[in-house]
Amino acid sequence: MQIFGVDIGGSGIKGAPVDLDKGDLAQERCKVLTPHPSTPDAVADGVKEVVDHFGWTGPVGVTFPGVVTDGSTIRTAANVDKSWVDTDARVLLGDRLGGLPVTVVNDADAAGVAEMYFGAGRHHRGTVILLTFGTGIGSALFVDGVLVPNSELGHLELHGHEAEKRASSKAKEDHDLSWEEWAHRVRKYLAHVEMLFSPELFIIGGGVSRKSHKFLDQIHGIKAEIVPAQLQNNAGIVGAAMRAASGA
Numbered sequence: 001m002q003i004f005g006v007d008i009g010g011s012g013i014k015g016a017p018v019d020l021d022k023g024d025l026a027q028e029r030c031k032v033l034t035p036h037p038s039t040p041d042a043v044a045d046g047v048k049e050v051v052d053h054f055g056w057t058g059p060v061g062v063t064f065p066g067v068v069t070d071g072s073t074i075r076t077a078a079n080v081d082k083s084w085v086d087t088d089a090r091v092l093l094g095d096r097l098g099g100l101p102v103t104v105v106n107d108a109d110a111a112g113v114a115e116m117y118f119g120a121g122r123h124h125r126g127t128v129i130l131l132t133f134g135t136g137i138g139s140a141l142f143v144d145g146v147l148v149p150n151s152e153l154g155h156l157e158l159h160g161h162e163a164e165k166r167a168s169s170k171a172k173e174d175h176d177l178s179w180e181e182w183a184h185r186v187r188k189y190l191a192h193v194e195m196l197f198s199p200e201l202f203i204i205g206g207g208v209s210r211k212s213h214k215f216l217d218q219i220h221g222i223k224a225e226i227v228p229a230q231l232q233n234n235a236g237i238v239g240a241a242m243r244a245a246s247g248a
Contacts, residue, residue: 002026004054005241006047007107010079010109010170011032013043015050018241023118025234038080040087051097055129060100060217060245062093063107063236065136067150071103071243077122079135080165103244108132109149110239111229112204116147118238119230120203127199129153130229132206132236133186141197144181153193156183163189169208174215179211185219190222198224205229 016029030053035042051060064084067075069094072090077083094102112130115121120185121128124129125144132138137154140147154164165171167189172182203211212228219226229235 001245002058003026003245004051004056004060005237005244006060006239007108007236007238008043008047008062008064008080009107009236010038010065011132013046013050014237016049016237017054017056018238020241020245021154022239024116025237029234030054034080035087038082039083040081040089040092043080043084044092044108047093048096051100057100059103059244060093060097061103061105061110061240062089063110063240063241064104065090065107066150068104068106069150071105076152081137101244103247105240105243106138106140106150106241107236108138108140108151108205110243111138111145112142112203112239112244113147114121114147114231114235114239115140115205117143117144117149117231117242119235120227121201124201126201127197128201128203129193129197129199129217130203131190131193131207133204133208134167134206135168135170137168137189138206140202146174156187156189156192158192163192169206176207177213180218180241183215186215187221190219190224190226194224201222202226203229205216205232205235207233209233
């Protein structure tokens with residue numbers, strides 16, 4: 001069974017048909033740059049470009065980097081244009097895609113669902129937290145395999161700053177941090193999240209998951225197990241397709 005998944009990020013919009021039996025992309029993904037300004041109409045055009053690249057005509061799951069309620073309404077937009085707030089994304093994207101059925105889900109929640117079913121979180125009970133490090137920091141919180149949606153832990157305050165402004169991948173680039181310097185910031189952030197939620201497992205996702213060997217062994221003093229996402233940066237696409245298939 002194949003369903004299309006699209007992952008909207010602060011820097012790129014990527015998507016592909018997903019093989020839901022294998023939990024992997026059925027074809028090589030297509031990626032376009034996120035437009036600036038990243039208004040709803042402009043981003044919708046990018047989503048259409050990605051979907052049209054494959055000539056897709058079935059259901060589409062789409063992630064969004066912010067709080068999504070009822071599979072449709074955007075409540076926050078930290079790393080895209082603020083005009084997204086209160087937008088009915090399901091209607092907007094469905095219209096732009098010519099009436100295709102669309103499901104919208106928080107980006108980290110989608111990645112977390114995919115990792116819990118197909119990846120690093122399989123068979124894990126208790127509290128599991130997936131954190132995606134990219135333009136910001138996304139989070140997905142699970143208790144005994146059940147998602148607590150829209151946790152948005154990247155916006156926690158840490159030493160007087162919003163955590164994602166200090167410890168995201170973008171922060172690493174903006175401040176020209178070495179892997180060791182960045183790992184030190186990530187360790188402080190993980191310690192703060194651990195103090196609040198006491199998870200058994202942290203799953204590290206986003207683009208940096210491909211380079212986990214450069215920083216994970218430098219993160220010390222965390223009681224929870226820390227592992228890289230197995231689906232790496234495709235987890236959001238897979239999770240979006242899973243949500244579209246379930247009609248959630």
